[in-house]
Amino acid sequence: MMSCGSGARPGPSPRMRGRPTFQDVLPAPTQPLPRFSVEIPPPDLSRWRGGNCGIPGVIHLEATRPGPHVVLTALIHGNEYAGATVLDTLLRDDLRPTHGRLSLIFANLDAFARFDAANPVASRFIDEDMNRLWCRRTLNGPRQSAELDRARVLLPVIESADILMDLHSMLWPGAPLILAGGAESGRRLSAMVGDPPLIVSDHGHRAGPRLIDFERFSAPGGQAAACLLEAGSHWDSGTVTATQQAVHALLRHSGLRPPDRSPPAAAPRHMMVTDIVTAHTPRFRFVKPFRGGQVVPRRGTLLAQDGPDEIRTPYDDCMLVMPNLRPGRGQTAVRLATSAPDPAIRNGA
Ligand SMILES: [Zn+2]
Structure with missing residues (x-):
């Protein structure tokens, strides 16, 4: 189970306990x-x-000159295929790293194979969320x-990554962002990528650790770094563009591709996420359709109202x-975040 928040919240708890009414104990109407x-x-x-290395859906691209092992993962959630579209384009364009090794992973191909545009939310996973099980x-x-x-x-591919970016998208409308996780290495990697220019540090979900929370990337003092891109709405063409930009920024800044003139x-x-608000009741409702990134x-x-409680x-x-x-x-119904210092400023670098 993940911890919640950093203990540095500048205010009271967001949940105000209320007394249950008759309404609150009735079954929630299905919406x-x-x-x-x-x-x-x-x-x-x-x-x-x-694949090309003995593992289905995994492609290794090797440079002759030394460099880091960069891993890009798409389809950890089977219905979030904007990242897979970008990796497919890289492969069709015959991208070659100039240094190091690039591994492209199509993670949950079996869930992706079930995608149906008439019910596009159903193929997120087959048995369970693949982004809640990354602990030993x-x-x-x-x-x-x-x-x-x-x-x-x-x-074995994850265990040998020096740098990992996990490519995701969002169901509900919101500004693209990079989730840096809880480790300093993730914050530094996210700052290095810097595109999209919104970086959110957090401590994961209560339901289980994400790939970016895996010990290789989150152990104190560890050298490997990971971040998670939330590039926009799942099936929006702008999400493919945002993913492309982030991937190219990562490849340039990690030295696998030459710098460009942009x-x-x-x-x-x-x-910095201070609070994870989890729905305690099936009646959780926001008072209006808030957008991600809204301040x-x-x-x-x-x-929001969660049964008798106010958020x-x-x-x-x-x-x-x-x-x-x-x-x-x-x-998780929403995460609440406050401004955090730039890690480069904090460390005087
Ligand atoms: Zn996702």
Whole structure:
């Protein structure tokens, strides 16, 4: 189980306990998800299914000159294929790293194969969320699932990564961002990429550790670094563009591709998650359809009702990170973030 927040929250808890009313103990009415439009077609990945290194869906590209092992993972969530579209383009364009090794991973191809534009949210995973199982105990344990079995097959590549970027997208509308996790190495990597220019440090989900939280990337003093890109709405063409930009920035800054003449990007904004708001009831409802990245200026503003409880901003200028407008009971409904110092400034570098 992940810890919640950093203990540095500048304000009270966002949850104000209320007394349950008769309404609150009734079963919640089921609310259907809205129709999500699918603008981009799923890529044809049949050429890469077999991989080139003995692991299905994994392609290694080697340079002759030494350099870091950079890993790009797409399809950790089977229905988030903008990242897979970008990796497919890199491969079709015959991209070659100038230094080091680049590994491209199509993670959950079996879930992706089930994608259906008529029900695009259904193929996120087969048995369980593949981004909640990255700890030794789970990976080495006896439990089996489609996603755990696949994670075990991918593990040798993950274990040898120096730099990893995990490519994701979002169901609900919101500004693209880089999740840096809780480690200093992740914050530095995210700052180095800097595109999109919004970096959010956090401590994961209560439901289990993400790939970027895996010990290789989060152990204190560790040399490997990982970050997670949330590039925009799952099936929006702008999400492919945002992913392309982030991937190219990563490859340039890690030395696998030569620098280009693009002007330096604006300094990114750094935020720190202070609170993870989990839905305690099936009745969790936001008071309006907030967007991810939206900043609520006033402390005490009502954000949501969760059965008898009210969820309010605990401090001024509170950023809502990826609100889930229809959370199930026990799911993350929103993360709340406050401004954090730039790690380069903090370390005097
Ligand atoms: Zn995802």
